[in-house]
Each structure stands twice: as structure tokens, then as C-alpha cells.
Amino acid sequence: MNLLACRSCFFPCLPQCYLPAALEEGWAVVAAEYRSGSAGWHGRDMVEDALDLLTWVLKEGPRKGLNPRKVVVMGGSAGAHIGLLASLVANNAAKDKVVKGVVARYGAIGNLTAAYAEHASRVPRGLGELLSTLQPGGSSTRVRGWDEKAALEHIAGGGKSLEAELEYLSPTTHVGPWAPPTVVLHSTQDEFYSSRHVADFTSAMHQAKRPLLTIEPRLHSHGCDIGSTAPFQLTKYALVGLLRAVNAGNE
Amino acid sequence: MQHYYPDDKKDRGPDGMKGGHIDLRLCALVLVAGKVVTLHLHDKTKYRLRFGQNSEAAHWKNELYHVVKGLHVYRPTHAASPRPSPAGSVSNTPTSGKRPDSAQKNQNSFSPMQGALLPLGTRCHCEIIQSLHGLSIAAMYLFASKLMTSAPKDVSDSESAYSDSEPSEPSEPEPTDPAGLLLLRVWCGCSLFALFCSLLAVAPVPTLDLWFFKIFVLSGVLHATVLTLVTLLAVTTGAGLLIAAFSSPKSPPRTKGVGTRRRLGLAALVAYVACAALLALPALVAVPLAVQLPADLTSFLAAAGLAQPDTLAEMPPPLDLATYMVDPPCALANVWEYYQHTKEIVYKPVPSSVGTQGQPPIEDWSGFGGLTNESRSTAGLRLAIFGVDDGLKKGAEQSLKPVLISLPGGGWYRGSLYDGLQVKNLQLTDKTRCMLLAIFFVGYHVSLGAT
Numbered sequence A: 001m002n003l004l005a006c007r008s009c010f011f012p013c014l015p016q017c018y019l020p021a022a023l024e025e026g027w028a029v030v031a032a033e034y035r036s037g038s039a040g041w042h043g044r045d046m047v048e049d050a051l052d053l054l055t056w057v058l059k060e061g062p063r064k065g066l067n068p069r070k071v072v073v074m075g076g077s078a079g080a081h082i083g084l085l086a087s088l089v090a091n092n093a094a095k096d097k098v099v100k101g102v103v104a105r106y107g108a109i110g111n112l113t114a115a116y117a118e119h120a121s122r123v124p125r126g127l128g129e130l131l132s133t134l135q136p137g138g139s140s141t142r143v144r145g146w147d148e149k150a151a152l153e154h155i156a157g158g159g160k161s162l163e164a165e166l167e168y169l170s171p172t173t174h175v176g177p178w179a180p181p182t183v184v185l186h187s188t189q190d191e192f193y194s195s196r197h198v199a200d201f202t203s204a205m206h207q208a209k210r211p212l213l214t215i216e217p218r219l220h221s222h223g224c225d226i227g228s229t230a231p232f233q234l235t236k237y238a239l240v241g242l243l244r245a246v247n248a249g250n251e
Numbered sequence B: 001m002q003h004y005y006p007d008d009k010k011d012r013g014p015d016g017m018k019g020g021h022i023d024l025r026l027c028a029l030v031l032v033a034g035k036v037v038t039l040h041l042h043d044k045t046k047y048r049l050r051f052g053q054n055s056e057a058a059h060w061k062n063e064l065y066h067v068v069k070g071l072h073v074y075r076p077t078h079a080a081s082p083r084p085s086p087a088g089s090v091s092n093t094p095t096s097g098k099r100p101d102s103a104q105k106n107q108n109s110f111s112p113m114q115g116a117l118l119p120l121g122t123r124c125h126c127e128i129i130q131s132l133h134g135l136s137i138a139a140m141y142l143f144a145s146k147l148m149t150s151a152p153k154d155v156s157d158s159e160s161a162y163s164d165s166e167p168s169e170p171s172e173p174e175p176t177d178p179a180g181l182l183l184l185r186v187w188c189g190c191s192l193f194a195l196f197c198s199l200l201a202v203a204p205v206p207t208l209d210l211w212f213f214k215i216f217v218l219s220g221v222l223h224a225t226v227l228t229l230v231t232l233l234a235v236t237t238g239a240g241l242l243i244a245a246f247s248s249p250k251s252p253p254r255t256k257g258v259g260t261r262r263r264l265g266l267a268a269l270v271a272y273v274a275c276a277a278l279l280a281l282p283a284l285v286a287v288p289l290a291v292q293l294p295a296d297l298t299s300f301l302a303a304a305g306l307a308q309p310d311t312l313a314e315m316p317p318p319l320d321l322a323t324y325m326v327d328p329p330c331a332l333a334n335v336w337e338y339y340q341h342t343k344e345i346v347y348k349p350v351p352s353s354v355g356t357q358g359q360p361p362i363e364d365w366s367g368f369g370g371l372t373n374e375s376r377s378t379a380g381l382r383l384a385i386f387g388v389d390d391g392l393k394k395g396a397e398q399s400l401k402p403v404l405i406s407l408p409g410g411g412w413y414r415g416s417l418y419d420g421l422q423v424k425n426l427q428l429t430d431k432t433r434c435m436l437l438a439i440f441f442v443g444y445h446v447s448l449g450a451t
Helices: A018-024 A043-064 A078-094 A112-120 A126-134 A148-155 A162-169 A196-208 A230-248 B054-072 B076-080 B100-105 B112-116 B118-122 B124-162 B178-202 B208-246 B256-284 B287-303 B321-326 B332-340 B374-379 B390-394 B431-450
Strands: A028-032 A066-076 A101-105 A182-185 A212-215 B004-006 B021-023 B027-033 B036-041 B046-050 B342-349 B365-367 B380-386 B401-407
Touching: A018 A028, A018 A230, A018 B401, A028 A043, A043 A066, A043 A078, A043 A162, A043 B342, A043 B380, A043 B401, A066 A078, A066 A230, A078 A101, A078 B401, A101 A230, A112 A148, A112 A162, A112 A196, A148 A162, A182 A196, A182 A230, A196 A212, A212 A230, A212 B287, A230 B287, A230 B401, B027 B054, B036 B054, B046 B054
Parallel strands: A028 B401, A066 A101, A066 B401, A101 A182, A182 A212
Antiparallel strands: A028 B380, B004 B021, B027 B036, B036 B046, B342 B365, B342 B380
């Protein structure tokens, strides 16, 4: 059933999200949940869930009408990080392009070890940051209630080997010859993950000679591809192009 | 925060704490009837707590409601600290939740509530913004209402202040400009409607059975309302400013005060145009990216070995400024369709000690994205499939569709099933747009004063 065939409805069909864009291209869309940090899980648990999700699509997908040979992964924020990481791990493990493409939107896709070191040694800048350090639980990197340093510690599992976990959770660690073609959306003013994530990932993909398309709009914040914003429209354009190209492929 | 409360269904010991315990995170609804407080859990289990007096029952109903409500909302410190269990707790939870002792031992606990309440928890920060937005609109509405009721008086006062006539002469109420009054009423109506939708969006939902209604409001009404109203208010304000700037006063004849107000109106018009430019600025600076994107995408696909001759032939331009400015909302019927035809499948049993171990996976649920039967979230991690025909359930041969896997954001601290697709565009009511609303209001205020 075509989900967009709501001709009988009163309202015009003017969807502003990625779902109808993919459906219009004849793609099925699988949205999945994973264990979340609010329940105490860590990054490796989330990646494990994403890998299990990929495994499910590959094995059970045909019974549900899904083509396991044409899989593209998309995610936003933590979903971008987890989805990209799982895609890299899956392709490396299979030594194949299991995932044909990735669209990573404003996620922590860089070298998390370096990002953590940067935040750990960061000196408060400005009165606002200085005051924030004086508050209980305050941090010099707290922005809009977000503390990347604390988040990195959290997903790394706290008491475990922080360095080893951060290295595993860094997508740049897993970039290799099987890295899928990746579209990255990341605002230059992203207040959660700095643009160094894009620079790190770009460098890794460049060294591995893997295709990468970066969209770095200005004057936008984290989660910027909402509504009809420019990041949304640009990312949708790239997504549709990627979907069409993958769908037209022979594999 | 206390998570476990004595289960009244179990026999209590002399210390009163040897009974079973109810995991309040599983509680979906708290009701009071006389001396009995009833807790409705997601797995349709009910627990009745009897009290000695009606007032006592009402008091505890409120207490429990606030506890349950607090547990439903995302809290950063919620998962970080071990969940306390009352001293002497020995029995398990009669529901599908995890045991209190395991909760105390293992912080890595996947709460079934997590699945059931994902939409609320995920967008909690947005709902805070929503509430601020609602408050700002409420304030503007109050201002506008006061303005509408006092406008004639203010105008006459200002006239008397500006005029050089004798102060002892009583001034008659100046007839209100009907066009301006109509615009003001439209403005107030729009503000009131936006306020209503915003308050609905942030209103607590004690029972998850109402979740479809809430999502209906959030993803459909609110999106449409806010964005459409922003446009409508802008147009209204602009019209009011134009009237203020170019309408010639009927009486009294041209005075010094009217000239001042005319200049004020023109200044407000300039401010309005500046606001519109500010609204468009983020998109305007993205124009170079949009111009470059087709070539970049072609090169990217070529490097990936995916380029096809006609792949990008029929694609629309990457950036449409008109769409950006108007920002057409997702149609409500589309949202309905999304959820109505979603297939939910458990792709992974609940990990570790959480949930109902051994319970067979529940497959092929149809409905509103897990909103009608929350107990399924205890079965495991879910995926939702969009865009696959129902005929596959009957084993019919159909061509397999390529699949786009979407993972939602917020998973480091939160997680949701549908957010990755941006179906719920809640952040549209961000502070920038609220500020613009406020600026529009100020502009209209100035223009009204000018008329």
C-alpha cells in the first residue's frame, strides 16, 4: 500500500520528513529502536543492537519484503554515530559492502579519543562557561544542558577502560576499504559535536580512498534538518540521489 | 526517587514491608474512586490501594500521580544512580518488570517503560521549549487582548496628548479602524489557537492510551499550527504595518503626533522586513551549498561506483526557498497513515535480566506505532517497517524492496522508534521562531499605535 496515496484526505500531501521521500523512491523504511543511555546502557550495547538489527534485515528481511542486498543506513545524532559504526563494523566483518551507503546526520563520527582529550583539557572560555563550572555537576563544555565530555564517558562505560572503549566507538577506527559511501550532514555551528568530528572522519575516509559527501551548513544547530530548513532539503536531495543510485545498481 | 511501592495485593508482614512491590515505571494510569486508588499498569494489570478515608486516598492519588509522572519524563540522573529499593523488600514485581534486587545490582537496566514512553522522553527537551513557546504566546495574547480592549482609549489619550487644543475639552472616543480591528482579532485568534495547541502538547498524559492523541497534536496540529501561524501572523503584521504606514488619518487633520506615528509605522515596517530577512538568512547562506550540491553528489556517486546516467535527471533543485519560508506542514492524514500501516516486529529479545524472559516475540503488530498496547514493549527491541504491502503476510510473491534503515537520535541518553525519520518535527517551535513571534508582536503593537 502506498502510504502517500491519501488522495481522499482533506489536507494536501506536503510531507516534510525523510520517510515519504524514501517511500516515493520505492524503498521500504525500517525504523528501529535500540537500548538507550537513559536506561544505563552504553555505546557498545547500542552498536550491538544496531548490528543485530542489520543481521535481522539480512536474514529475515526477504520474508518481510525487504531486499537484503540493497541496504542503506541513515541516522541522526546518536543514531548517526551508532548506524555508521555498525555499518563499518558489518562491512569489515563481511569483507563486503553489506551496507551500500550511509547518511550520517550531525553525529559523533570522529575520533572520540581525541574529542574526549580536547574536552578534558579545555579551559573555560568566557564568564558563562566559568560560572557553569561552579554549579553542581557543571562543566566547561556544557552547552544547552549537553556535556560532551560526560556523554563520552557515559557511552564508554564509565569504569571500564575508557580509552579502549572510545577507540572502539570511534567510527574513524573502523574506516577501511569496505567503508560504505557516506553522506555527512553536520552544521558548522553544531553545539553538541564540533566540526572536528567531520574533519576527523573526512581525513579517515580520504586516507582509505572511500567516497564521502559532506554537507556543512552555517547558522544551524544540532538537529538542524527539521521542517523545511535548508539542511533538510539538502540532505533529502543527497539521500534521494543515493537511494536512486543504489536502487539502480546491479548488485 | 522511590520507584517501588508496597503492593496492596500481597500479604504484609508486621513491618508492613514484606509484601510485593509494584514497579511504578510500569504504571500507566492512576485513578481514585472513593477510598480506593487504582494503578493501571501497561500489561493491563490493575492494583487497588485501599485507604481509610477519601481524603487520604485523594492525597495518595496525587502523590502517586506525581511520582509516576516523574518517572515517565526523561531525567539525566535517573539512570545514573542505582534505583533505591525500600528496606526489607523481598518479593518480586508481579508485572513484567525486573526484580528490585536486580535493579539495585545492575544499573544497566532496560526499563519496559522506556519503550512505552519513548516519544515523551525523547522529546522532553522539546516539550520544555514548547512550554516556553506556549507561555510566550500566552503573554502575547494577554498583551494583545489588553491592547484590543484599551486601544480606543489609548488612541484618544494619545491624541489629546499630542493636540494643542484646550485640555478641558472632553474628547470623544475615536472610532476604531475596522480593518485594523479585524486584523487584530485575527491575530488574537491565531495566537489563542497556537496557545491551545502548545498547552495540549505539553499537557501531562497520565495514560498512554492517549498517546495517539498526543502525537496527533504534536506531529500534526502543532507543526501545522505553529508554522502556519508564524506565516499568518507575519502577513497580518505586515498588513497592519502597511495600513499604518500608508493610510491617511481621517480626523483630526494632519498633526505633529500623526506624523510621528507615521514614522513609527514605517520604522516598524522596516523592522518587519528585517525580521523576514532574518528568518530567511540561514537558508540564504546555504544557497552556495545548494548550487554546488548536484555536482558534488554526482562526483560522490561516481566515486562510489553508483553513478547512473539518469539518476539525478528528474530531481528537483536541492533548495527551495519558498518551501523554506512557508514550511508546509505534514498533513495530518499522512501521520495517521504512517502509524496505521506500520508493522512492528521485535527484532531482538529484551537483553539480560530485563523484561519477560521466554515470552515469544510478538510479530506483525499493526496499529499506531506501539501506542495502543504498551505491553509489547516488554517483549524486546522493536523495529517498524514502512512501505511494505500487507500481501507479504500471506506469502505472496512480490519483488523485494530496497531498505533504508533509520536509527533515531538521542540514544546516548534517550531513544525513540520514530524520531530518526523526523516524523515529529517538534523543534520547529524553537526559540528563534519564538523570538520572531515576539518581534512580530512588537511590530504589530507599534503599527497599532501608529493607526
